[in-house]
Amino acid sequence: MLRIENLHKRYRTGDEALKGVSFTVPSGQILGLIGPSGSGKSTLIRCVNRLVEPSAGRIFLDDLELTALSHSELRKARRHIGMIFQEFALVERLTVMENVLSGRLGYVPFWRSFSRRYPAVDIDKAFALLERVGVLDQADKRADALSGGQRQRVGIARALEQDPELLLIDEPTASLDPKTSRQIMRLIREVCAERNLPAIINIHDVVLAQTFVDRIVGLRAGEVVFDGAPAALSPQVLTRIYGEEDWTELQRRYDDETEDESGAGDRKAADARIERRAGLA
Amino acid sequence: MPESNAARASPEIGPNAITARIWRRPPLIHNRTLRWACGAGAFMYLTLALASLHINWRRVYDGIERGWRLIQGFLVPDFLSRWGDIAVGMQESLTMTVTSTLVGVLISVPIGIGAARNIAPLPIYFLCRGIIAVSRSLQEIIVAIFFVAMFGFGPFAGFLTLSFGTIGFLSKLLAEDIEDIDESQAEAIRATGAGWWQLVNYGIQPQVMPRLLGLSCYRLDINFRESAVIGIVGAGGIGATLNTAIDRYEFNSAGAILILIIAIVMMSEYFSGYARKWVQ
Amino acid sequence: MPVATAVNKLVWRHRAPRRQLALWVSWFALVSLFVFCWRVMTKDTMWSFVWDAPRQAADISDRMFPPALRYFPELLAPLWDTINIATLGTLIAIVIAVPVAFLAARNTTPSPRMVRPLALLTIVASRSINSLIWGLLLVTIVGPGVFAGVIAIALRSIGFIAKLLYEAIEEIDASQVDAITATGASRLQVLDYGVVPQVLPAFAGISVFRWDINIRESTVLGLVGAGGLGLKLQASLNTLAWSQVTTILLVIFATVAVSEWISARVRHAVI
Numbered sequence: 072m073l074r075i076e077n078l079h080k081r082y083r084t085g086d087e088a089l090k091g092v093s094f095t096v097p098s099g100q101i102l103g104l105i106g107p108s109g110s111g112k113s114t115l116i117r118c119v120n121r122l123v124e125p126s127a128g129r130i131f132l133d134d135l136e137l138t139a140l141s142h143s144e145l146r147k148a149r150r151h152i153g154m155i156f157q158e159f160a161l162v163e164r165l166t167v168m169e170n171v172l173s174g175r176l177g178y179v180p181f182w183r184s185f186s187r188r189y190p191a192v193d194i195d196k197a198f199a200l201l202e203r204v205g206v207l208d209q210a211d212k213r214a215d216a217l218s219g220g221q222r223q224r225v226g227i228a229r230a231l232e233q234d235p236e237l238l239l240i241d242e243p244t245a246s247l248d249p250k251t252s253r254q255i256m257r258l259i260r261e262v263c264a265e266r267n268l269p270a271i272i273n274i275h276d277v278v279l280a281q282t283f284v285d286r287i288v289g290l291r292a293g294e295v296v297f298d299g300a301p302a303a304l305s306p307q308v309l310t311r312i313y314g315e316e317d318w319t320e321l322q323r324r325y326d327d328e329t330e331d332e333s334g335a336g337d338r339k340a341a342d343a344r345i346e347r348r349a350g351l352a
Numbered sequence: 353m354p355e356s357n358a359a360r361a362s363p364e365i366g367p368n369a370i371t372a373r374i375w376r377r378p379p380l381i382h383n384r385t386l387r388w389a390c391g392a393g394a395f396m397y398l399t400l401a402l403a404s405l406h407i408n409w410r411r412v413y414d415g416i417e418r419g420w421r422l423i424q425g426f427l428v429p430d431f432l433s434r435w436g437d438i439a440v441g442m443q444e445s446l447t448m449t450v451t452s453t454l455v456g457v458l459i460s461v462p463i464g465i466g467a468a469r470n471i472a473p474l475p476i477y478f479l480c481r482g483i484i485a486v487s488r489s490l491q492e493i494i495v496a497i498f499f500v501a502m503f504g505f506g507p508f509a510g511f512l513t514l515s516f517g518t519i520g521f522l523s524k525l526l527a528e529d530i531e532d533i534d535e536s537q538a539e540a541i542r543a544t545g546a547g548w549w550q551l552v553n554y555g556i557q558p559q560v561m562p563r564l565l566g567l568s569c570y571r572l573d574i575n576f577r578e579s580a581v582i583g584i585v586g587a588g589g590i591g592a593t594l595n596t597a598i599d600r601y602e603f604n605s606a607g608a609i610l611i612l613i614i615a616i617v618m619m620s621e622y623f624s625g626y627a628r629k630w631v632q
Numbered sequence: 633m634p635v636a637t638a639v640n641k642l643v644w645r646h647r648a649p650r651r652q653l654a655l656w657v658s659w660f661a662l663v664s665l666f667v668f669c670w671r672v673m674t675k676d677t678m679w680s681f682v683w684d685a686p687r688q689a690a691d692i693s694d695r696m697f698p699p700a701l702r703y704f705p706e707l708l709a710p711l712w713d714t715i716n717i718a719t720l721g722t723l724i725a726i727v728i729a730v731p732v733a734f735l736a737a738r739n740t741t742p743s744p745r746m747v748r749p750l751a752l753l754t755i756v757a758s759r760s761i762n763s764l765i766w767g768l769l770l771v772t773i774v775g776p777g778v779f780a781g782v783i784a785i786a787l788r789s790i791g792f793i794a795k796l797l798y799e800a801i802e803e804i805d806a807s808q809v810d811a812i813t814a815t816g817a818s819r820l821q822v823l824d825y826g827v828v829p830q831v832l833p834a835f836a837g838i839s840v841f842r843w844d845i846n847i848r849e850s851t852v853l854g855l856v857g858a859g860g861l862g863l864k865l866q867a868s869l870n871t872l873a874w875s876q877v878t879t880i881l882l883v884i885f886a887t888v889a890v891s892e893w894i895s896a897r898v899r900h901a902v903i
Contacts, residue, residue: 401719402720404712404716404778405720405778405779406779407779408775408777412775415774415775418772419773419774422772422773444673447673448673450665450669451670491884493764494865494881498692502689503685504677504681504682506677506678508682511673577759580765581762581765584764584856585855591765594765598768601772606769614756614757617756617760618756618760621756
C-alpha cells in the first residue's frame with residue numbers, strides 16, 4: 072500500500088510542480104494519473120522513489136516512510152519499487168538478459184553484478200519473466216536491436232525482476248503505436264493482478280487510461296482535481312482537468328474501447344478492429 | 353549463428369519439472385578461437401615489450417632525488433633569476449603562435465575548399481589533398497629541423513613550421529566539414545544560377561563558419577604548445593630556455609617556465625570558450 | 633536589426649550598423665595584432681639566411697637523395713623500441729586516465745567542489761606539456777632510454793584521453809542511468825551498468841586514436857634521448873649524414889601510415 076501525504080515540490084527555478092497532493096493506493100489497485108503537460112504527473116512519480124527530491128510532504132510504502140530514509144536505506148527501499156519508463160530506458164548496449172538481471176542490482180553485491188555471476192534463482196526468474204512478457208527468444212540480443220514494443224516488455228520484466236511491492240509507470244505507451252500500446256497496457260494489468268501489485272501509471276491517452284485502470288486521479292497544475300472511477304470521467308470533469316474542449320469524440324472512443332476489451336475472449340479481433348479504425352482515422 | 357548463452361542444462365522430465373538454465377555473460381569477441389588468439393597475442397606482446405625495457409633501477413633510484421628537486425622547483429618556482437631569458441622565450445613563443453595561426457588559417461581556407469570533393473574540380477582536389485597529406489605526415493619537430501637548416505635559427509623558422517602544421521590540420525578538417533554539409537542548401541543556391549564563388553559565399557560559408565572558428569581557436573592552443581617545444585631544435589620560443597634550464601639543473605627556473613606554459617594554456621581554453629559563445 | 637525603417641520606408645542591410653562596426657573593429661584589431669607580433673618576432677631575423685633558403689634547400693635535397701638503404705637493418709631495433717614506447721605508454725595512460733575522467737565528469741564526480749577541480753587541473757597540466765618536454769624532464773630524472781620515453785608518453789596521454797573521455801561521460805543518456813538507480817543499485821553498480829556500456833565505444837576510439845598519435849610522437853622522442861628511432865635521427869643529424877636521415881624518415885612515414893590505418897579500422901568497427 073502506498074500513502075502520499077501533502078506532497079509539495081518546488082524547483083529551483085521557482086516552478087511549483089506539486090502543491091499538496093495526497094492520496095492512497097491500496098494493494099492490487101492500478102491507479103491512472105492523467106493531466107495536461109506540466110501538471111506534475113512525472114514529478115509525482117519520481118518523488119515516490121525520490122529520483123526527484125520532494126520539497127515537503129511524506130510518502131509511506133506500507134509502514135516505511137520513504138521520505139525520511141537516509142541514502143543507503145533509500146537504496147534498499149528502491150529495490151521494492153519497480154519503475155517503467157516512457158523511452159524504455161534500457162541500457163542499449165547490454166543484452167536483454169543483462170537488462171532484466173539489472174533489476175537485481177540492489178540485491179547483489181558489486182562483484183557479483185560486475186562479473187555477471189547472478190544466483191541461479193535470479194536467472195531462472197529472469198527466464199520465466201522473459202517468457203511471461205513474450206520476448207524469451209530475444210534474450211541474447213542487444214537491447215537496441217529490439218522494436219519499441221519488445222523493449223517496453225523487457226522494461227516490464229526488469230521491473231518485475233526486483234520482486235517489487237509497487238510499480239511506478241511513467242507514460243509506458245507514449246512511444247508505441249496504438250495496437251502495441253493496448254498490448255502493453257493489458258500486460259501491465261495482468262501482471263499486477265497476478266502479483267497483487269499496486270501501480271501508479273502516468274498516462275496521457277485518457278481513453279487508454281479509462282479502459283485499463285481501476286481508478287483515475289486527475290492532476291492540474293500540481294493539484295488533484297479528480298479522484299474516482301474511470302467511468303465517472305464526464306465531459307465536465309475532463310474540462311476541469313484539461314480545459315475547454317470538445318469531448319464527444321473521446322466519449323465515443325471510450326465506448327468503442329470498453330466494448331472491445333470486455334468482448335468475450337477474442338483479443339486478436341479487438342486489436343484488428345483498432346488497427347482498422349486507426350487506419351481510417 | 354553464435355552459440356547461445358542460454359543453454360538448457362537438463363531436459364524436462366515431467367509436466368511440472370523446473371528447467372535449470374545456465375546463463376553466462378556474453379563475451380566481447382564471440383568467435384572462440386579468435387578470442388583465445390587475441391588473448392595469447394596480447395600476453396606474448398606484453399611479455400616481450402616489458403622485457404625489452406632495460407630499466408636501470410640504480411639510475412632510477414638516483415634519479416628520484418633529482419625528481420624530488422624538480423617537484424620542489426615546481427612548487428617554489430623562480431621567475432626572477434632568469435627573467436630576461438624567460439621573457440624573450442615567451443615573447444618569441446607568443447608572437448610565433450599568433451602569426452602562424454593567422455597565416456595558417458588564411459592559407460588553409462583556399463586549400464580546404466580545394467580539397468572538398470563536392471565543390472572542387474578533380475585536379476585541384478588531388479593537388480590540395482596531396483599538400484594536406486604531406487603536411488600531416490611530417491612530425492612538427494622534424495619540419496622544424498629542416499626549416500632551421502634552411503632559414504637559420506630563430507623564431508622565423510618556427511613561424512614557418514607552425515604555419516605548415518596549421519595548414520595540414522585545418523585544411524583537412526575544413527574539407528571534411530564542407531563534404532559533410534547539408535547538400536540541399538547548396539543545391540538551392542545553385543538552382544538560382546549562382547556562380548561558383550557565390551555558391552561558396554552563400555551555400556557553404558554559413559554552414560562551416562562556426563566550426564572553422566572553433567577549430568581555429570583549438571589550433572591556436574595547439575600552436576602555443578608546439579611553440580614551447582620547437583625551440584629545442586633552434587626554432588625559437590620558450591623551449592630553448594626550458595632546455596637550457598633543465599640542462600643546468602636549474603629546476604626552479606624550469607618549474608617557473610612550466611607553470612607559465614600551463615597557465616597560458618588554461619587561460620586560452622577559458623577565453624576560447626568565451627569567444628566562441630560571443631561569436632554565436 | 634538588419635531590417636530598419638528610414639524615412640517611412642523599410643530598409644535592409646546585411647548587418648545592423650552596430651554589429652558591422654564591431655566586426656570592422658575586430659578585423660582592425662586582428663590585423664594590428666598580427667603586424668605587431670610579426671615585427672617583434674622578426675626583429676632579429678637574419679634576412680640574408682631567409683633569401684638563401686632555396687639554395688640551402690637544394691643543397692640538402694641533393695644530399696638526402698638517394699637514401700642510404702643499407703642503413704635500414706640498423707633501424708629495426710629502434711623501431712621496435714619506438715612501438716613499445718607508444719604502446720606501453722598508452723596502456724599506462726589509460727589505466728590512470730579512466731579514473732581521472734570519472735572524477736572530472738560532472739555527472740559521475742563524487743565531489744563537484746573539491747575533487748572535480750583537482751581532476752581538471754591534472755588534465756590541463758598533462759595536456760599543456762608536450763611529450764617532448766616530458767621526455768626532457770624524464771631523461772634528467774631516470775636517465776636516457778626507452779623507460780623515460782614510456783613515462784613521457786604516458787604523462788602526456790593521460791590529459792588527452794581523460795579530457796575526451798570525461799566529455800563523453802557527460803554526454804550520456806541520463807534516463808538509462810535513472811533506470812538503473814531506480815532498481816536500488818549502488819553507485820558502483822550504476823557506473824558499471826548505466827555509464828560504462830554507454831561510453832565504451834567512445835573509449836575504445838579515443839584510446840586507439842591516442843595510440844596512433846603516440847606512435848608519431850615516439851618516433852621523435854629520441855631527439856632528447858628518450859629512446860627509439862629519434863636516437864638514430866639525432867645521431868645522423870649530428871654527423872650531417874642526410875641520406876641516412878632520409879632512410880629514417882621513410883621508416884617513420886611507413887610506420888605512421890600503418891598505425892593510422894589500424895586506428896581508422898578500429899574506430900570504424902567500434903560503434
